Amino acid sequence: MKLTDKKKKDLLYKTLRIRIIEEMIADIYPQREIRTPVHFSIGQEAVSVGVCENLTANDLVFASHRSHGAYIAKGGDIKAMFAELFGKVTGACKGIAGSAHLSCPQKNMYSAPILGSLIPVAVGSAYAAKMDGKKDIAVSFCGDSAIEEGVFAESINFSLLKKIPVLFVCENNFFSSHTPLYLRQPDTEIFKRIKGMGIEAIRIDGNDVLEVYQKLKSIIFKIRKEQKPFFVECLTYRFKEHVGPSLDLDNPYRSEKELKKWLKKCPVKRLSNLLIEKKIIKDIELTQMISKIKKEVTDAISFAKRSPWPKNKEMLNNVY
Amino acid sequence: MSTKIRIISYQEAISEALYQSMQNDKNVFVIGLGVADYKGIFGTTTDIYKKFGDKRVIEVPASENALTGICAGAALKGKKPIIVHARNDFMFLTLDQMFNIASKWKYTCAGKSKVPFVIRAVIGKGWGQGPTHSQSIQSIFMHFPGLYVFMPSNAYDAKAAIITSLKQDCPCVIFEHRRLYDAIGDVPNNMYTMDIGKARIVRKGKDLTVIATSIMVKEAIKAAKCLEKKGISIEIIDPRTLVPLDEETIIRSVKKTGRVIIADTGWVRCGVTAEIAAVISEKAIGYMKAPVKRVGLPECPAPVTSAYEDQYYPSYKDIFVQTCKMLGKKIDKDILCTKEVDDFIGPY
Numbered sequence: 154m155k156l157t158d159k160k161k162k163d164l165l166y167k168t169l170r171i172r173i174i175e176e177m178i179a180d181i182y183p184q185r186e187i188r189t190p191v192h193f194s195i196g197q198e199a200v201s202v203g204v205c206e207n208l209t210a211n212d213l214v215f216a217s218h219r220s221h222g223a224y225i226a227k228g229g230d231i232k233a234m235f236a237e238l239f240g241k242v243t244g245a246c247k248g249i250a251g252s253a254h255l256s257c258p259q260k261n262m263y264s265a266p267i268l269g270s271l272i273p274v275a276v277g278s279a280y281a282a283k284m285d286g287k288k289d290i291a292v293s294f295c296g297d298s299a300i301e302e303g304v305f306a307e308s309i310n311f312s313l314l315k316k317i318p319v320l321f322v323c324e325n326n327f328f329s330s331h332t333p334l335y336l337r338q339p340d341t342e343i344f345k346r347i348k349g350m351g352i353e354a355i356r357i358d359g360n361d362v363l364e365v366y367q368k369l370k371s372i373i374f375k376i377r378k379e380q381k382p383f384f385v386e387c388l389t390y391r392f393k394e395h396v397g398p399s400l401d402l403d404n405p406y407r408s409e410k411e412l413k414k415w416l417k418k419c420p421v422k423r424l425s426n427l428l429i430e431k432k433i434i435k436d437i438e439l440t441q442m443i444s445k446i447k448k449e450v451t452d453a454i455s456f457a458k459r460s461p462w463p464k465n466k467e468m469l470n471n472v473y
Numbered sequence: 474m475s476t477k478i479r480i481i482s483y484q485e486a487i488s489e490a491l492y493q494s495m496q497n498d499k500n501v502f503v504i505g506l507g508v509a510d511y512k513g514i515f516g517t518t519t520d521i522y523k524k525f526g527d528k529r530v531i532e533v534p535a536s537e538n539a540l541t542g543i544c545a546g547a548a549l550k551g552k553k554p555i556i557v558h559a560r561n562d563f564m565f566l567t568l569d570q571m572f573n574i575a576s577k578w579k580y581t582c583a584g585k586s587k588v589p590f591v592i593r594a595v596i597g598k599g600w601g602q603g604p605t606h607s608q609s610i611q612s613i614f615m616h617f618p619g620l621y622v623f624m625p626s627n628a629y630d631a632k633a634a635i636i637t638s639l640k641q642d643c644p645c646v647i648f649e650h651r652r653l654y655d656a657i658g659d660v661p662n663n664m665y666t667m668d669i670g671k672a673r674i675v676r677k678g679k680d681l682t683v684i685a686t687s688i689m690v691k692e693a694i695k696a697a698k699c700l701e702k703k704g705i706s707i708e709i710i711d712p713r714t715l716v717p718l719d720e721e722t723i724i725r726s727v728k729k730t731g732r733v734i735i736a737d738t739g740w741v742r743c744g745v746t747a748e749i750a751a752v753i754s755e756k757a758i759g760y761m762k763a764p765v766k767r768v769g770l771p772e773c774p775a776p777v778t779s780a781y782e783d784q785y786y787p788s789y790k791d792i793f794v795q796t797c798k799m800l801g802k803k804i805d806k807d808i809l810c811t812k813e814v815d816d817f818i819g820p821y
Contacts, residue, residue, distance in 0.1 A: 213549075247583035258586035265581075267573045273539040274574060274588075277546020284502075284528075284552065291546070304569070307539030314534065471584035472618050473643045 179398035189251035194222035196392035199420035201226035203365025218266030229257035241460035269302035298329030312382040359387025390415035490635035505557035541570035561594035576619030604774035609739035626690035628658035633667035670717030678708035695789035731762035
């Protein structure tokens with residue numbers, strides 16, 4: 154399938170948008186007005202965009218603690234996102250969820266930080282859609298460590314058994330917090346091991362927006378049509394520390410050399426360079442894109458700042 | 474159609490509640506290991522399987538944790554799942570989904586999304602079922618906000634618990650007791666609900682209050698009959714739901730009698746009895762004529778040998794003895810009925 158130039162530009166815009174939003178969060182984070190631990194998606198944006206671009210509004214998305222990419226890509230409102238991070242009542246979840254539970258029920262997007270904990274919820278939502286004869290699917294985004302949890306194996310078995318249209322997207326960024334993959338899993342590729350469970354599984358370059366988008370288009374078509382689960386391992390890398398806005402190269406668990414290698418594969422730069430090189434986009438257009446997004450974020454930050462706090466008497470609402 | 478009251482068993486009442494709920498709402502389904510097998514969870518799912526088949530009475534792999542999340546996900550899309558655990562002990566495998574996901578969902582979504590589903594979990598007792606098939610794990614579920622906990626002690630409540638749970642916005646856990654399955658009682662044939670957080674005064678009395686859960690209500694009634702012969706009148710309160718807990722009814726009774734025994738099927742430390750005792754000490758300490766007494770399991774896992782069975786499980790005898798002690802009355806062992814015949818033949 155050949156992508157139009159328009160689509161390529163659109164994908165660049167959406168990837169860039171996640172990047173700029175997150176960079177601007179990182180910029181203001183030290184001001185201590187965002188008082189919620191933030192796990193930045195910077196470096197991993199291509200996966201969220203490439204997958205979510207292939208979804209319908211009714212499809213469901215479940216993310217992990219590194220939730221911002223999926224929230225934005227699934228269409229979550231940016232003002233509501235910033236207000237949520239600021240803990241304001243205008244937030245997507247009225248400030249109750251913060252970053253790691255960031256959810257947008259209106260857009261069918263949810264997240265939770267206990268590793269693997271939303272994997273079965275994704276399976277169940279797709280199971281319900283199937284029971285009702287609907288064509289909606291669910292996507293479970295998880296990291297390379299979530300698949301180490303028992304519930305992942307249970308969910309794969311269940312979704313195969315009941316032929317559930319669910320897409321498991323493993324964003325393999327090679328770390329669980331600061332523990333590298335080689336200390337946690339045997340030295341075989343993840344997708345090959347998962348394939349052994351009987352599910353169709355592939356590995357793709359998670360830093361190439363065009364590849365993610367195109368490969369996922371046919372996979373999602375297949376999941377919807379054939380009503381069965383699929384597993385995709387996306388190789389990617391987080392540029393920031395596990396949680397927080399800084400680089401953490403002074404620590405022993407990863408090297409500057411390694412980061413530099415991955416910076417060369419930066420999903421935003423790769424696509425923008427490609428589009429400029431092929432004259433699909435001009436420098437000025439790129440600059441305009443950046444300004445437009447920055448303006449949007451500046452507005453969202455100011456909206457969050459001037460929004461009211463939730464009321465004390467409302468703290469006990471919505472428990473039961 | 475006018476409502477008819479029949480005398481049926483706890484097990485039949487559960488079966489009927491499931492049947493009527495499924496007939497009433499096509500989104501209700503029952504799921505769990507063994508729900509569609511030939512034993513049908515001690516006969517409670519046999520009729521629904523016959524009527525609704527395997528699309529709505531669903532066998533699953535032994536994956537309790539995933540199953541819990543799967544039902545939360547299905548609930549998110551408007552389904553009303555009822556999960557069945559033939560023994561509540563298997564729920565330890567579900568705690569991540571219960572406490573990290575399901576019980577917090579509505580709250581963390583600020584009420585914009587909810588995942589209500591129902592869990593039936595059966596408590597076992599005796600016949601050497603031992604350490605991991607006869608525990609009572611209800612107190613753990615009282616600890617975390619976001620769940621309702623039901624403990625039906627009779628056939629009427631067993632039916633009401635299911636129908637009522639299906640109407641809630643949060644996950645509900647119903648602890649059934651295997652040894653109550655044959656207990657018969659008045660049960661209306663319509664779909665009726667119960668007020669959650671409303672205790673039942675099972676028996677009025679003036680000398681002492683017994684707050685009892687699940688099968689301990691049955692034991693308390695037996696104890697009351699023995700105590701009556703000594704001229705002692707006890708009031709029995711069945712909370713029916715542990716969350717929400719009807720503190721008002723409990724406190725009112727305790728203020729009246731000034732003496733209280735709390736009897737539960739679980740261990741006492743950090744258990745249901747501990748929580749109720751704390752509520753009483755916070756709200757009625759000035760009315761107490763004697764310290765609270767708790768009746769529950771002794772401080773060890775359930776042993777298998779039948780030699781220990783009587784000693785291990787609390788019964789009406791404990792309530793009888795503790796009542797006499799608290800009132801300073803002689804403990805006439807001869808009033809305690811003659812040796813019980815255990816006519817329970819399973820299946821387990």
